[in-house]
Amino acid sequence: MALLHKFKISGGQVTYKSRFLGSDCYQANNEHSRIVVSEFGTVAMPDPCKNFFQRFLSRFEMPSESRPEPSDNDNVSFVTYKGDYYVSTETNFMHRIDPETLEAKEKVDWSKFIAVNGATAHPHNDPDGTTYNMGNSYTAKGATYNIIRVPPTKNSPEDTLEGATVLCSIPSVDKTKPSYYHSFAMSENYVVFIEQPIKMDLLKIVTGKMRGKGISDGVYWDPKRDTFFHLINKQTGKLSSVHYLTKALSTFHQINAFEQDGMLVMDMCASDDGQAINNYMVQNLRQSGEALDEVYNTMSRVFPRRFVLPLNVDHNTPIGKNLNTRPDSTATAIRISKEKVFCSYEELHDEELHKYGGLEFPQINYAKYNTHPYRYFYGCGFRHLVGDTLIKMDLKDKSMKVWEQPGLYPSEPIFVPSPDSTEEDDGVILSVVITPNKDKSTFLLVLDAKSFKELARADVPVNIPYGFHGTFNNTA
Numbered sequence: 001m002a003l004l005h006k007f008k009i010s011g012g013q014v015t016y017k018s019r020f021l022g023s024d025c026y027q028a029n030n031e032h033s034r035i036v037v038s039e040f041g042t043v044a045m046p047d048p049c050k051n052f053f054q055r056f057l058s059r060f061e062m063p064s065e066s067r068p069e070p071s072d073n074d075n076v077s078f079v080t081y082k083g084d085y086y087v088s089t090e091t092n093f094m095h096r097i098d099p100e101t102l103e104a105k106e107k108v109d110w111s112k113f114i115a116v117n118g119a120t121a122h123p124h125n126d127p128d129g130t131t132y133n134m135g136n137s138y139t140a141k142g143a144t145y146n147i148i149r150v151p152p153t154k155n156s157p158e159d160t161l162e163g164a165t166v167l168c169s170i171p172s173v174d175k176t177k178p179s180y181y182h183s184f185a186m187s188e189n190y191v192v193f194i195e196q197p198i199k200m201d202l203l204k205i206v207t208g209k210m211r212g213k214g215i216s217d218g219v220y221w222d223p224k225r226d227t228f229f230h231l232i233n234k235q236t237g238k239l240s241s242v243h244y245l246t247k248a249l250s251t252f253h254q255i256n257a258f259e260q261d262g263m264l265v266m267d268m269c270a271s272d273d274g275q276a277i278n279n280y281m282v283q284n285l286r287q288s289g290e291a292l293d294e295v296y297n298t299m300s301r302v303f304p305r306r307f308v309l310p311l312n313v314d315h316n317t318p319i320g321k322n323l324n325t326r327p328d329s330t331a332t333a334i335r336i337s338k339e340k341v342f343c344s345y346e347e348l349h350d351e352e353l354h355k356y357g358g359l360e361f362p363q364i365n366y367a368k369y370n371t372h373p374y375r376y377f378y379g380c381g382f383r384h385l386v387g388d389t390l391i392k393m394d395l396k397d398k399s400m401k402v403w404e405q406p407g408l409y410p411s412e413p414i415f416v417p418s419p420d421s422t423e424e425d426d427g428v429i430l431s432v433v434i435t436p437n438k439d440k441s442t443f444l445l446v447l448d449a450k451s452f453k454e455l456a457r458a459d460v461p462v463n464i465p466y467g468f469h470g471t472f473n474n475t476a
């Protein structure tokens, strides 16, 4: 169940507050003292108190009734729309949150505003506050991927997603098996949707409950398929007629994307293997000893990669030639037919990162450098199922700085710029560090973003569960 938490740093003091999200899902599970709402990997099984006959019937409901009710357990991230805070997962439900008290003010349903069945927990913001996101729409004609735009300001205090529009609608090649995506990339003028071969079998998903299976049962990796990069112009909503593709990859988090000298540079954390979702099955998390070593050793590793997409491709563009003209870049982009450009990536790291198991949860100095050329990103090294190091990567020479302490597991690093900073890495890194080795010894870690040296830690005498994403807000 989503647990919202907050560190407040003020007047030399750090205070901590947490609160379970008062979602319908939380209420229902609480009332029954067990999980009664199906989640991504969990199917809510029939009530064990029912007699056999009732149980038999409840497994054979009609498909329309057995369709899994989307969860409102928004446990992935804090996001902002029109300056308000929301918590989000990937279903159609978000909750608007009072950032002071962490109370849920209201439940907001994307599908009441536009034709989408949900949206990612990783929207992007333009400097003026306009927000972009993506969601799927399922109609009789098949699944489409819809690019969403939410205006920057509210017309009334009660406003939530009013004025949201679908900027572009991209039909899924396979109507009943669209790709899963966790995020997307955005440069100054383009949204880039990455259609990876992690597929969602919609029929399997809607019949899952009848078969006693969770949503994850309908998600599969198809490495024989390519990955497509779809470029959508943010001004016109037009989809590029050039099809950029690369071999099968899986990606959860984008690092940054920017346009320079007619190229769109797109950096992401990616893997050649799309089985990552399976790593987090509860049976893996419950392993210990050699069985757990086996889980670690067979896990797919995720590394930072750069793709370079040439933007000016027309009938004069030569076929079979590398179009990436960026100096020192080993990424390639080769026009292979009239409308197809095949891309290969450049590694945004050197050998040293292999020692740390790859990098995930990338963060940058977003406010100043998102959609712009940049030099630094931060992330977690992943030798374990959760991050066990904090890493700063310098793109100038691919050198790294690392923070680690045995037995401590840091969360996604959040970059906070110093007031009036002029240098990209002038600021601090915030991370919530947990440990399974000692009771109630969680802390908020503060690193100097430049040197990666520890500046401070604020101990929190409670146990905090491992979390995904966070955000920083300067209210001073």
Ligand SMILES: [Fe+2]
Pocket: 121, 122, 182, 252, 253, 468, 469
């Ligand atoms: Fe995420």
